[in-house]
Amino acid sequence: MPTAQAPQYQYCNNMKILIKIWLKLIPDDTLCLLEEECFKEMVNRKLIVWEEDINNIEQN
Numbered sequence: 001m002p003t004a005q006a007p008q009y010q011y012c013n014n015m016k017i018l019i020k021i022w023l024k025l026i027p028d029d030t031l032c033l034l035e036e037e038c039f040k041e042m043v044n045r046k047l048i049v050w051e052e053d054i055n056n057i058e059q060n
Helices: 007-025 028-044 051-059
Strands: none
């Protein structure tokens, strides 16, 4: 008997599917702009770890 999935997991899975479809539909230049904006947002949220930051941590 299958178990019920948590609502959050189902939401994330549905969003993943929609994003994949949407990415296939947008033009290349828009995709490049989206990448740039996503990267900036990842830097703002400190999701990007820079090599120099790692080196500084190791030295301290």
